[in-house]
Amino acid sequence: MSAYAAPLKDMKFVLNELAGLAEVAKLPGYAEATPDTVDAILEEAGKFASGVLDPINHSGDQEGSKWTESGVKTPKGFREAYKQYIEGGWASLPFEHEWGGQGLPKLVATAVEETLTSSNMSFSLCPLLTQGAIHALELCGSDALKKTFMGKMIAGEWTGTMNLTEPQAGSDLALVRSRAVPKGDHYLISGQKIFITYGDHDLTDNIVHLVLARTPDAPEGVKGISLFVVPKFLVKPDGSLGERNRAQCASIEHKLGIHASPTAVMVFDNAVGYLVGEENKGLSYMFVMMNAARFSVGLEGVAIAERAFQRALAYARDRVQGKELTGGKTVPIIHHPDVRRMLMLMKSQTEATRALAYVVAGAMDTAARHPDKDIRARNQAFVELMIPVVKGWSTETGIDVASLGVQVHGGMGFVEETGAAQHLRDARITTIYEGTTGIQANDLMGRKIAREGGATVKGWLGMLAQFDGELAKSKSADVQALRTALAAGAKGVAQCVDYVLATAGKDPNAAFSGAVPFLKLMGITAGGWQMARAALIAEKQLASGSGEGKFLSAKIATARFYADHVLSQAPGLATTVTAGAAAVMALDEEQFLAA
């Protein structure tokens, strides 16, 4: 099996040339993020990913986490890897110094997160959920809660979970039924939660559950949901662990993928819980964290795509089969045009999704810390617009790329021992959790576009129009092909935005039946924008003799491929959005059964 190596050259190119690491490092508190420091961090992260997490990825999948009476056992090697994860300081990377964190920008943490996820998505989910829980406490928790839990969680000594879903309440959290009854300084929480990632495990001594529940007099629907901290073990005033709380993992799911990551059914039976923030504001707190969580899942799409690409590339260079079309020799399959096409589809889409995700991460840093309020607001609006795109498009793309990875392997791809199939199985959850692609698309079309009259998306289209002028100056045929394809994508987006603004209010079904094709159109266009930026920069660096020639010319060729093989879908998607609505809702339910 091929070993994972962090794609450091592309990561650094994207960080420095596209996502503006130098500008981010000028933001208050980020002075440590110098190019040298960031390079060193990425090198070390790559080593940890390749040396520690990658070797237990396939074995962890095959063994899986197991439920036992005494708690969930993670697969062989996970406890040791987690210990090294903490010792390496990876847990504390993006958090404030105040709580023992290293205070590094989101942009840098993003690159590190990608490499850890590429090497072992199942492992990466434990830190991911912990970070979500930390953010919830950081943003909404009382000082006492922060003091009790945050330091330990940032150090990685305790992990966190998010308990939202119940059997009857998935995408629709209005249906949450878990109860929270006040008792003195705390509440007693009861109810069943499902799909709880790392709801139980043997990596740490304690687990800090964040749980959505209703107080006795809470209003119905989403306005009556509160957020609680429910630790697995209660914490004594001195910070040591006290008695076992009545929060039990009843079972774990038998899933298609991410086998090493336990997905728990949690039962709370008058468990002691502490209110986070105010009563009935739980859902709004969840929304505050949602951008970060959705972004991270989008990044999983990038990470899985990269891993699947590396594995397929190694196989295609090794596997000898068939003669070259232009000559007589039996050759490694990378010589065959269709295999090459698949590898280029994998490579170009991986690079496009990475570029967009990192650019959004950079904008998150700017939105959070730039001294100029208008710049903060503008970046925040861009982030809000692009989060559902990063989440929805990168994950849909990640599945496609992982499936191509299986295909490159031929029959061996269907056999589990090669590991290609695992990536497809693992990737398949990413378009579902933290809001399905449909939910992302509705968020994009509704909250992020229709609600504000399309202001931010039109601003972005204006930026694309300006960028078109820059592309026009290039004499490269590749760049001109990109320019044409990108302009067609932008035109498609503009047509759809006009359509959405005209229909969303008076005929929401007509607008939203095209939400997912629109999200894909936004994604491939935004990805094309980054690939075109990259090509232009590569062209300039090549002309000036800076940078590495092979990498830069590959970047241009990859961007060109993206224009012809991916961006070329844009006009068709725009047609689907603007003309395809009526047919979506045309059948009544009975007609579905009339076959």
Place this chain on the structure above:
Amino acid sequence: MSAYAAPLKDMKFVLNELAGLAEVAKLPGYAEATPDTVDAILEEAGKFASGVLDPINHSGDQEGSKWTESGVKTPKGFREAYKQYIEGGWASLPFEHEWGGQGLPKLVATAVEETLTSSNMSFSLCPLLTQGAIHALELCGSDALKKTFMGKMIAGEWTGTMNLTEPQAGSDLALVRSRAVPKGDHYLISGQKIFITYGDHDLTDNIVHLVLARTPDAPEGVKGISLFVVPKFLVKPDGSLGERNRAQCASIEHKLGIHASPTAVMVFDNAVGYLVGEENKGLSYMFVMMNAARFSVGLEGVAIAERAFQRALAYARDRVQGKELTGGKTVPIIHHPDVRRMLMLMKSQTEATRALAYVVAGAMDTAARHPDKDIRARNQAFVELMIPVVKGWSTETGIDVASLGVQVHGGMGFVEETGAAQHLRDARITTIYEGTTGIQANDLMGRKIAREGGATVKGWLGMLAQFDGELAKSKSADVQALRTALAAGAKGVAQCVDYVLATAGKDPNAAFSGAVPFLKLMGITAGGWQMARAALIAEKQLASGSGEGKFLSAKIATARFYADHVLSQAPGLATTVTAGAAAVMALDEEQFLAA
């Protein structure tokens, strides 16, 4: 879990209205295929599929076939189901009366095969491979071989396998190394074969392996491969079983899907084998059978898509989540536009792939039996052109539809107990075995188009142009939208054909790097052709008051949806084929590693 029901209304509509069952029944020897008889057969097949095969599909997947010292054990219920399969006469359906078959047309057998495959793809693979082996014997075997094996195999008492692949020889059979040394009236076969479907099992007393191997003085490459019959147990002159042959199943693969279907590593160690036909002609015999085998795998795409659709539909009608966009009530998710869009994508593509497959099956019957030689030849050319499309496009579509099925289920789709994930896992092999999509696409572009100067495909485009005139007469807006989209698809195909004819000879990489996008374009256009035919017929039946209104209006709406959401991709695919070649081969191997 939702139960499978054969989609009899759509099957009959396609058989009668699109695939010309009445015409097929007029062919010599097919007089028994009257509408009443065919209806009765389909009803019974549907009952067998729903009552016997569907109930052991999920359990068979979870249990899997197991290798033991004494042979492979199939999952619980498979032996009993196989017994009922034989007793029901399903094994002998498409074979000649002479050998105990029922002599029914390929078209009818196709509909039966779809329903058995939908209900249990793993089970269906055993008959599928047996049919392939029977065809090989029928077409190329000596009378003695036929007499010994064919009757038992057609009765289903013995099963058959195809032993082509070796570790170093997958898509490239020139690399086959297995040896066959002549000894008296037989040969001694030695070598290792992999990926042998039902290479061992406990369903029958004997297994008839068809094995590719080289005789001692055979030329190198594909012209030195011979085909042999190697039974698991030797057969005595009286037809009873003799000693165990030296053909052993060494292990079975741990696969992504089709767990109940054992995929064997077979070791032949001086096993007794009998030559089929002449020495060194093995590969040409395989090609004779290949159309049937590839067609059947294409049909697996249809079958899995149908099953996944039915399961997703049942879930979407049952699962209550979220409020209607246009009102205030919490509703089953089928009310939500994006869920509806996914269901329509599933439904429309299932119907389109079914229609094309059945039409090709009808053409197979005509090509085989029509009294007029020219009509036979024309139909055979159409079949040859469309086989790689049915195989490649239907299976790629089947995977997409199965993946949509998971998505409709949300988080429950990722949990194995719902069964949605199994369809995706099972479907994932179909674009690989019997020739990958890349192999199909090369066959389509090279042998079926470039080699004959595009004569057949241009004939088909002429047929589409003529059909456009019929569509023009309709006053329905839906039909006119179909007409526009179909014309765009046909135009794209024509552009690509011109491009292929211009480049395939002088720059094969330029042509073949677009082979798979071209195959997809051919598929969605051919599917659109059938959907448009269906819509026109439905319109006429509705106007005349014949047929079932709900079914017919659903057919028109589904065809319209297909135009806006599937056919709309055609121009983009044509762009990729005609403009995207250069970028495919632009990188050298080192550049792939420069990230």
